[in-house]
Amino acid sequence: xxxxxxxxxxxxxxxxxxxxxxxxxxxxxxxxxxxxxxxxxxxxxxxxxxxxxxxxxxxxxxxxxxxxxxxxxxxxxxxxxxxxxxxxxxxxxxxxxxxxxxxxxxxxxxxxxxxxxxxxxxxxxxxxxxxxxxxxxxxxxxxxxxxxxxxxxxxxxxxxxxxxxxxxxxxxxxxxxxxxxxxxxxxxxxxxxxxxxxxxxxxxxxxxxxxxxxxxxxxxxxxxxxxxxxxxxxxxxxxx
Ligand SMILES: [Zn+2]
Ligand SMILES: [Zn+2]
Numbered sequence: 001x002x003x004x005x006x007x008x009x010x011x012x013x014x015x016x017x018x019x020x021x022x023x024x025x026x027x028x029x030x031x032x033x034x035x036x037x038x039x040x041x042x043x044x045x046x047x048x049x050x051x052x053x054x055x056x057x058x059x060x061x062x063x064x065x066x067x068x069x070x071x072x073x074x075x076x077x078x079x080x081x082x083x084x085x086x087x088x089x090x091x092x093x094x095x096x097x098x099x100x101x102x103x104x105x106x107x108x109x110x111x112x113x114x115x116x117x118x119x120x121x122x123x124x125x126x127x128x129x130x131x132x133x134x135x136x137x138x139x140x141x142x143x144x145x146x147x148x149x150x151x152x153x154x155x156x157x158x159x160x161x162x163x164x165x166x167x168x169x170x171x172x173x174x175x176x177x178x179x180x181x182x183x184x185x186x187x188x189x190x191x192x193x194x195x196x197x198x199x200x201x202x203x204x205x206x207x208x209x210x211x212x213x214x215x216x217x218x219x220x221x222x223x224x225x226x227x228x229x230x231x232x233x234x235x236x237x238x239x240x
Contacts, residue, residue: 110152
């Protein structure tokens, strides 16, 4: 406690601190307090990835294309915004946030998502919908990271967030422990849309990390079945 108060006191008299590494700083990056070292490691990707599934295919390419998988079997959504690959500082931050409950990072991660989404012109959309957690996972983690990211994105884009409309009705084992086929199979029927409020609406579907895309695919399927007219996916990070 004394250590905490002392760091607060020094932060107050010395100046603001980087919200990621706590270094004292003076500048502000995209509405968040970031030192230049952290800002350099958190530059959003602007090209070299698939415009639908965010698969990174050329590290030095500035443009976006459709990958072969998306050309052969189009995804169910109409576009994707993502910040960058799940590695380095971004990966560390997501782990600290999700698994070590370093909740102060939520605002930084939400702002990074907004930064990634900012050139996607979401003004005409109706709702933001987070990928839900099952109650069991929610109780053990204490919060749904996708909902928290959605809230920040909602505040910045001025779009309303629909909570508890898309729900997860069955608990599933962690997706990271399965292959692509078993993931899709294990997710069949686990998501439901609770009301018809989404009918004919255009939405942003938010998640923190996309790995194989099985979760986003299954969520999109039930949203389209419920009458959603357009889905734009926004994720913070793509695991490769
Ligand atoms: Zn820093
Ligand atoms: Zn693709």
